[in-house]
Amino acid sequence: METRELRYFVAVAEESHYGRAAARLGIAQPALTRTVQKLERRLGTPLFVRSGRTVSLTPAGSVLLREGRNALDAVEAADRRTRRAGRAEAERPGIALATKAGVSVDLLAALLDAYAAEPGAVPVDVVPAQIGEPERMLRDGRADVALLHLPDDDPATGLDREDIATEGVIVVLPGGHPLAARPALTLAELPDLPRPRWPRTDGSYPDGPGPAFLDSAQLFQLIALGRACAVLPESARPSLPRGVAAVPVTDAAPLTVHLVWPAHSRSRDVAALVRVATRLR
Structure with missing residues (x-):
């Protein structure tokens, strides 16, 4: 398989639509369709199920999406590391x-x-x-x-x-919360405040009622406003801003x-x- 074919396939899989994928890639849709069909013939199995204007992955397509992303990541990593080594050739x-x-x-x-x-x-x-x-x-x-x-x-x-190390867990609360003065808490005693939704490695967020956030500054702002609490590693304590409080959680898994x-x-x-x-x- 060529990296170009993998990029085309991944774009269609992520967009679930040939037209949107073609626009994202900056190519004509017929060329994209022909490339994917050629890939399917070479692999000997369909990768997509067509349903009207949208497409969904077959079981084989799901495998190729996972493996294809890893392969494209490896190619990009090789490019970056080679360029970095070239820039540092003198040392x-x-x-x-x-x-x-x-x-x-x-x-x-x-x-x-x-x-x-x-x-x-x-x-x-x-x-x-x-x-x-x-x-x-x-x-x-x-x-x-x-x-x-x-x-x-x-x-x-x-x-x-x-x-290389293990550490305990703290719950970060609004500074004025009644539990903020406690010397320790158990998991059962944690306040009924929304827990923030951590971003996944692909940048998406899990479903749930809690607020989504992009970075720790946003997270601590939400907590200081009384909109959330968060369970974090003990080592986060020194970097906590004003307006929040940290309490150890004694029965949380390290x-x-x-x-x-x-x-x-x-x-x-x-x-x-x-x-x-x-x-x-």
């Missing part, structure tokens, strides 16, 4: 480490300091990321490794990981901090960083 390229708000600053500092002390260590560029973004950055080549919380940030297949990297990575520098991270446990 050894460094490591791009993606991390989001809420990851322990102390843990990150300990990891960077320990790795910097290793013989042959290369520069590590810490890349701030929004909620749900680090996994996408790993897949498309913007990052070589990432720090993620599990189970909240449970990455899909195609990524390897190593646990969160695990993982260092995550693409399973196909052959970087010796990434491998060295992972080895250092495992010694921090």
Whole structure:
């Protein structure tokens, strides 16, 4: 299969409509239709079920959508990493480490300091990321490794990981809430406030009544206004703004901090960083 064919197929699958997919790709619809039909003939199976002006995926099409996205991500990642290596040809390229708000600053500092002390260590560029973004950055080549919380940030297949720490959980409440002065809470005692809907790794949001948000600044604003509460890792406490309060949740399952990297990575520098991270446990 050609990457062009995969891009065309993914566009039709995501739009569920040949006309919209053609407009998105900037090509004529007949050319798009012929390309998809050619792909179906080569694979020997239909990928779409046509219903009027819209289309839906067959079981085989669903498999190709999942695998095709991974393949296109890998191609884009190879392009980005090759260009980055080319720009740094005069010197050894460094490591791009993606991390989001809420990851322990102390843990990150300990990891960077320990790795910097290793013989042959290369520069590590810490890349701030929004909620749900680090996994996408790993897949498309913007990052070589990432720090993620599990189970909240449970990455899909195609990524390897190593646990490096665990931490407790807090609930973040409006500063004036009656429970904000409590020394601790249980899950059963959490207030009846909407829980924010975290963005998925593909940028979509799960269904539910809670407010959707794009970043931690929006989240904390909603909490300060009394519109939500959120269960977060203990390491988020130092970055909390004024107007909110944090209370430990004693019976919540602890969160695990993982260092995550693409399973196909052959970087010796990434491998060295992972080895250092495992010694921090």
